[in-house]
Structures are given as C-alpha cells and as structure tokens.
Amino acid sequence: MIFSGGMTEEMLNAGMVTRITGELITVRDQSLKKIVEMVKNGEPLPFETQNSYIFFAAPTPGYTENRASIGPTTSWRMGTFIPFLLDLGVKGFIGKGFLPEGIPEAIRRKKALYFQALGGAGAYYGSQMTAMEPIMFPELGPEAVFRIEVADFPLIISIDTRGAIFS
Amino acid sequence: MRIIDGDHIVEAVKNLFIKLNYEPDSLAGISFIESGMASDELELATVLNENMQKAKIERRPLCQDCGVAQVFLKMGKFATYSGASTIAHLINEGVSEAYSDGLLRKSTVADPFNRTNEGRNLPAFIHLEECDGDVFELTGMVKGGGSENVSALKMLSPAEGRVGVANFVFDTLKSAAGKGCPPYFIGIGVGGTFDNVSIIAKKALLERSAEDAELADIINESVKKLDYGILGFPGISAVKALYIKKQPTHIAMMPVAVALNCHSFRSGKFSL
Numbered sequence: 001m002i003f004s005g006g007m008t009e010e011m012l013n014a015g016m017v018t019r020i021t022g023e024l025i026t027v028r029d030q031s032l033k034k035i036v037e038m039v040k041n042g043e044p045l046p047f048e049t050q051n052s053y054i055f056f057a058a059p060t061p062g063y064t065e066n067r068a069s070i071g072p073t074t075s076w077r078m079g080t081f082i083p084f085l086l087d088l089g090v091k092g093f094i095g096k097g098f099l100p101e102g103i104p105e106a107i108r109r110k111k112a113l114y115f116q117a118l119g120g121a122g123a124y125y126g127s128q129m130t131a132m133e134p135i136m137f138p139e140l141g142p143e144a145v146f147r148i149e150v151a152d153f154p155l156i157i158s159i160d161t162r163g164a165i166f167s
Numbered sequence: 168m169r170i171i172d173g174d175h176i177v178e179a180v181k182n183l184f185i186k187l188n189y190e191p192d193s194l195a196g197i198s199f200i201e202s203g204m205a206s207d208e209l210e211l212a213t214v215l216n217e218n219m220q221k222a223k224i225e226r227r228p229l230c231q232d233c234g235v236a237q238v239f240l241k242m243g244k245f246a247t248y249s250g251a252s253t254i255a256h257l258i259n260e261g262v263s264e265a266y267s268d269g270l271l272r273k274s275t276v277a278d279p280f281n282r283t284n285e286g287r288n289l290p291a292f293i294h295l296e297e298c299d300g301d302v303f304e305l306t307g308m309v310k311g312g313g314s315e316n317v318s319a320l321k322m323l324s325p326a327e328g329r330v331g332v333a334n335f336v337f338d339t340l341k342s343a344a345g346k347g348c349p350p351y352f353i354g355i356g357v358g359g360t361f362d363n364v365s366i367i368a369k370k371a372l373l374e375r376s377a378e379d380a381e382l383a384d385i386i387n388e389s390v391k392k393l394d395y396g397i398l399g400f401p402g403i404s405a406v407k408a409l410y411i412k413k414q415p416t417h418i419a420m421m422p423v424a425v426a427l428n429c430h431s432f433r434s435g436k437f438s439l
Contacts, residue, residue: 017207060228062270069228074313074346097346097399118398119313119348120431121214122231123222141284142231142272154214156207156400 001053001092004152009091009113012157014166018115019152024055024094026146028073031137032081035145039088046135047147050089056096058142060122063132069122070129070148072096075114079103086110094155098167108163115155116167128153169243169301171439173250173257179437180238180261180305185269187309188233190223192435199350199397199430201404208402215397215430230431233271234309236262236291239373245301255293258305263287274312294366302438306373309433314347320365323421332357332423333385339425340390340406345399348429350407356424357382359414368424371412373434379411397430407432 003012004019012018025047027035038045056078059070075095082093083106092113099107099114107114117125129148136145159165197219199212222229238258251257266273266288273288319339323331336355343351356368357379370376377383386409396402407430416422 017210058231058272060231060233060270060272062227065270067226067270069222069231071231116398118211118214119345120230120232120311120429121218123225123227123229124214124218126227126231127221127225141286154210 010161012113012160014157014160014164016157017154018157019154020053021151021153022053022149024053024148024150026055026057026059026070026148027078028056028058028143029077030140030143031145032078034137036081036084039084049085051091052089053092053094054085054090055094055117055148059126059132059146061142067126068129068132069126071122071125072117072119075099082106086112098158104159104163104165107159111161113157113161114159116158117153117155125150125153169246171246171248171303173248175439176248176250176254176257177261177264179439180258180307181264181268183305183307183435183437184236184262184265184309185271187307187433187435188228188269188271189226191309191433193432194219197407199404199407203403204396205402208396208400208404211397211400211402212404228271229433230311230429231272232274232311232313233266233288234311234433235275235315236288237308237310237369238291238293239296239306239308239370240293241296241298241302241304243298243300243302246303254295255290258291258293259289262291263289304436304438306434306436308369308373311348311429311431314351314427314429317343317347318368318425318427320361320422320424322361323423325419325421327421329379329382329385331421332382333389335423336386336425337389337392339427340393343427344395347427348398348431349395350397350404350430352408352428352432353406353410354426354428355382355386355409355411356426357411357413357421358416359422360416360420361422363414364422365424365426367412367414368426371410372426372428372432374410374412375408376410376412378413382411383409
C-alpha cells in the first residue's frame with residue numbers, strides 16, 4: 001500500500017488524513033460469514049490475505065460502465081470478524097465509525113491499522129477506483145467480494161500501528 | 168376531471184428518482200465549506216463538494232446507499248390517472264425502473280426478519296394528500312439507512328415547551344454523532360399525533376419549513392456545544408440546515424420528531 005507524502009505504515013499517526021494507493025478487497029456481513037466457512041473447511045481464498053487491506057463496503061452496480069459508487073459501511077457489525085481476519089494476516093481495515101470493545105486491542109496486538117473513510121462520499125471514492133472486479137459470491141449482488149484498485153483514496157487514520165486511537 | 172396518462176407518471180417517477188441520486192434539486196448551490204474550519208475538516212468538506220461534482224459529471228450515484236424511495240403526493244380532487252387501479256402501482260413501476268436503469272443499489276429488503284432482497288427497491292413508501300383543483304405534484308425523497316437509523320421520536324409533556332424540544336434535538340444529535348454522516352439537514356416536527364409527527368418532520372425537510380423562529384434560535388444556540396463536525400470528526404460543521412414544522416395537537420400531548428438527513432440530502436419534485 002502506498003501512502004501520501006511517502007509515508008510508511010509505521011509513520012502514520014491516528015487522527016491524520018492520508019491518501020492511499022493500492023489494492024483493496026471489499027467484504028460485508030454476508031460475504032464474511034461465507035469466508036469464515038470456507039477457511040474452516042480448508043478451502044483456498046482467491047486473494048492473498050497476508051498484508052492485505054480490507055474495505056467494509058458494498059458498491060453500486062455500475063462498475064462495468066465505470067460508473068460505480070463505493071463507500072464505507074458501519075464497521076461495528078463487522079467487528080467480531082476482525083480477529084479472524086487478523087489471524088489471516090490482514091494489515092489494514094477500512095470502514096465507518098468505531099469498533100466493538102476488545103477489537104481495537106486485537107488490532108494493536110498485531111500492529112495492524114484501522115482507517116475511517118468518509119461516509120456517503122460514494123461518487124468521489126468511485127471516481128478514485130482504477131479497477132474493480134468481483135472475485136467471490138457474485139450472487140450476493142452488492143455484497144459480493146470485489147478486488148478494487150484505488151488511487152489517492154482519502155482516509156482518516158483511526159488506529160495506528162502503535163495502537164493510538166482517534167475516533 | 169383531468170385524466171393523466173399512467174405511462175407519463177411512470178416515466179416522470181423514473182426520471183425523478185434517477186435525478187435524485189445524481190444531482191438532486193435539494194443540493195443545488197450547496198457547499199460544505201464554512202469559514203473557520205481547520206485544515207483537516209476543510210479537506211473533508213472539499214471531498215464532499217467534489218463528491219457532488221463527480222456524481223453529476225461522471226454519472227456515479229452520490230452515495231453507494233441509494234436509499235429507500237419515499238413519495239409525498241398532492242393530488243387535486245379533479246385529477247385522476249389511467250393505466251392502473253391504484254397510484255401505488257404506477258409509482259412502484261417508476262421507482263423499480265429508476266433503480267434498474269439508473270444503476271442504483273437496491274437496498275430495500277422484503278421482510279425485516281428474513282432480509283430477502285428482491286432486487287427492485289420496492290415498495291416505495293407513499294404519503295397521499297388530497298387538495299383542491301386538478302394538481303398532480305409529486306415530491307420524491309431518497310433516504311439512506313445511516314441517517315434514518317439515528318432519527319428519533321419522543322412524546323414530551325406540554326410543560327417542557329421549546330426548551331424541552333431543543334434538549335431532545337440536542338440529545339438526538341449528540342448520540343447520532345458521526346453515525347448518520349453529518350453535516351445534518353434536520354427536519355423537526357412538533358405536535359399532531361405519534362404517527363403524524365414523524366411525517367411532518369420529513370415534510371419540514373422537504374418544504375424547508377421555518378414555522379417557529381423562537382425554537383430555531385434556541386436549537387441553533389445549543390448545537391454550538393456539539394463536539395463534532397463533518398462526519399463526526401473534530402470540527403465545527405455538525406449541522407447544515409434546520410427546518411421546523413408544527414401541527415395542532417392534544418391538550419395533554421407534545422409529540423416531537425427529529426428527522427436527521429445525511430449530507431447527501433436527496434429530494435425533488437415534479438408536477439404533471
């Protein structure tokens with residue numbers, strides 16, 4: 001992942017606004033449940049989880065026309081899945097709002113990161129996507145898992161690698 | 168009696184709901200930048216302004232949550248329509264076409280418990296008001312889940328007066344914080360009944376009502392004490408606009424409803 005101003009993950013401080021460029025994987029309530037099942041059954045996932053960045057989001061349908069909007073959904077509901085994803089090596093989480101008790105601590109222990117995206121800036125974030133493809137569960141519609149490439153995606157750092165918190 | 172072609176109604180509803188998601192009249196001329204913002208809040212405000220521009224120019228929905236469809240219809244006693252047995256059929260047809268042809272996300276589920284998404288964003292939630300003449304005026308609203316979830320209703324005691332109402336509005340905003348995507352457009356309904364007061368709170372938003380300047384002054388003063396700005400982060404811009412509507416009520420009652428709308432305030436209307 002590339003951060004604005006040539007920063008590295010370790011240099012980010014909670015409370016800062018940053019812009020990221022790189023690959024994100026979108027997940028949400030339904031797809032997360034299915035991913036947990038697959039991992040339990042020993043099935044391989046179609047994306048590299050080590051050092052990956054996960055975006056809690058469900059886009060609009062216009063991606064084949066390059067007209068999609070995408071934005072964060074409330075992270076609270078996804079909180080219970082975060083320790084599972086951390087164990088798979090996920091490095092960063094992007095969502096909206098704060099996390100359930102105990103989850104920030106789990107993120108801190110793994111020196112991972114949590115970012116908040118701007119709620120409702122769907123057209124803006126859509127415009128900063130350079131690629132988007134469904135990679136799992138297309139039958140879930142907006143809740144399918146998408147691999148997306150983003151450029152200069154504005155985010156607020158909410159938990160940094162030292163465990164400092166800004167909410 | 169004036170008979171309006173049902174196909175025209177379907178077409179106009181479809182066009183309205185597509186427009187609401189890309190360039191609604193309610194956001195025309197709006198800027199989220201305010202004087203006195205610190206640099207981080209200013210950057211977020213700039214992103215929200217660019218969001219409106221990109222929605223219009225690149226034809227991307229303003230928000231990925233394209234909401235539930237709400238309709239407030241004023242129909243004259245000398246106006247009727249062809250093509251369907253009820254007006255709800257025509258409105259639903261138009262809404263369904265808008266969400267499919269307009270590349271909009273369908274977020275309405277058929278049952279609150281089994282959560283099945285039938286993929287048409289139906290039904291539209293319709294409020295019908297009869298009036299004189301042969302007018303047909305349809306106001307549409309697209310309402311996202313985030314800000315609807317932090318809206319609130321309370322039955323106050325009449326003795327609590329304007330200060331009681333203002334305190335309830337403040338408490339609602341304080342607990343909503345960033346969850347409903349501020350800066351908020353706020354519709355406040357006071358009076359009527361338990362069911363009615365939430366409808367007039369929505370109408371306050373749609374009609375930009377200003378029916379009680381004294382209450383508005385108290386609320387505008389109290390919201391300065393909120394400790395958040397754009398999207399719930401530190402800042403000064405928690406509230407974008409405040410609208411108030413009143414109704415007659417019972418001697419023992421003072422219902423209050425606070426309809427919070429996110430920064431993506433999407434409403435507009437047409438007449439046929």
